[in-house]
Amino acid sequence: MRKTPLILMAAALPMAVNAANTEFSFGGFIKMDAMLSSYSDGNVNDGLGREFYVPSTIQPGVEPDTTELDMTARTSRFNFKTVTDVGNDKSVTTFIELDFEGAGGNEVVSNSYGPRLRHAFIKYDGLLVGQTWSNFMNVGALPESADFIGPSESTVFIRQSQVRYTMGDLAIALENPQTTGAGDSGDNGMIPDVTASYKIKSDGIELTAAALLRQLTYDGVAADGNDDGVIDAAEIAAADGDDATTMGYGVNLSGKVMIGKDDLKFSATMGKGVGRYVGLGAVADASLVGDDLETSETTAAFIAYRHHWNSEWRSSVVYGMLSADYDDDATFASAPVTDASSVRVNVMRSPVKKLTYGAEFSTATVEREGGDEASMNRLYFTTKYAF
Structure with a gap:
């Protein structure tokens, strides 16, 4: 009977020694969502698109209206x-976070889903190495929404591996390069995406200005040998292996303005070849025009006003938009998104701290090249407790 306490003390000793200069914390939240969605042209089959607003999954002319x-x-x-305190008033911070948006699961019996890595990084003396939000993104500008993201067509929303150095209000990062469009989405060049952000704070105002510079790459340029206007799989397979590259760039201004107890949040993004960073990839970064890689142009913005009715109740009204322009001679396997917009209004109640x-x-409308439109209306209920 006396062995158990001794075994437990022995097992706990390494942790106790390590805890002498290391603080440990565990957090997260439990969130339950129910979404009643009406689609103008059939249901969205993509799992994530059924859970939150993903503009690229709203397709025109699929099926009759469904709910x-x-x-x-x-x-x-x-x-x-x-x-961990390492002396000289410095510390090493590590952070890892997972959710359950991974593959697997079904709605027949188990509703089980695999864990998915969200964040995993190390910070020391201004240097961050690992995976987390892009330096081009301002998390503080995201509006409160029952939807997982909110106005996703107009939001810079991306996590990826990076090396970032922060000096006061200025941060510069080298981030994972990935080109979408041009026939596939698996091409990484030799040059990382370069991002910079600068924070400005004043009484009741928080602004972040960010810039992005990137090289877009497509491995193995394929020619339209059939002259049919479409570069098909056989022509891609017969490509000579030459690379096509071009440069992309973008700017973002976002922030929050306090109006008494209420707040106004906003974001505006413009650029060429920034499709992977805005709108959850609704716009391709670039497309092949002959042997050349041509960037797409993207303009996106949202504005959100949140009003506190009292200490428990609050509401937000959010509008978002995206507009994309492609080269006139670009060809696509399927019509890409050219315009998207959404409006949402919500009411939230927190009877106790961290319970909502x-x-x-x-309501959202998505238009594709050629003018075809599709829309979605969604009633969303959520319960969340953070710990």
Whole structure:
């Protein structure tokens, strides 16, 4: 009977020694969502598109109008953080976070889904190495929404591996390069995406200006040997292996303005070849025109106003838009998104700290090259408790 306490003390000793100069913390939230969605041209088959607003999944001319009810808790997440004092008033921070938006699961029996890596990084003396939000993104400007992201067509929203150095309000990062469009989305050049951001704070105002410079690459340029206007799989396979490259760039201005207890949040993004960073990849970075790689132009913006009715109740009204322009001679396997917009209004209640009940109505319209449109209306209910 006396062995058990001794065994436990022996097992705990390494942790106790390590904890002498390391702080451990565990956090996350449990979130349950129910979405009643009406689609103008058939249901969205993509799993993520059924859970939150993903513009590229709203397709015109698929099926007759449908209405679907989805319920899930897979956006729940947990994280683990350590902060270790290494002397000289410096520390090493590690952070890892997972949710359950990974593959697997079904709605027949188990509704089980695989864990998915969100963040994993190390910070020391201004240097961050690992995976986290892009330096081109301002998390503080995201509006409160029952939807997982909110106005996703107009939001810079991306996590990826990077090396970032922060000096006061200025941060510069080298981030994972990935080119979407031009026949596939698996081409990485030799040059990382370069991002820079600068924060400006004043009384009741928080602004972030960000810039992006990137090289877009397509490996193995294929010619349209049939002159049919489409570069098919056989022509891609017969490509001579030459690379096509071009440069992309973008700027973003985002922030929050306090109006008494209320707040106004906004974001505006413009650029060429920034499709992977804005709108959850609704716009391809570039397309092949002959042997050349031509960037797409993207303009996106949202504005959100949140009003606090009292200490428990609050509401937000959000509008977002995206507009994309492609080269006149570009060809695509399927019509790409040219315009998207959404409006949402919600009401949230937090009867106790960190517990939130919410209801939200949103409507979105997506237009593709050629003028075809599709729309979605969604009634969203959510319950969330953060710990």
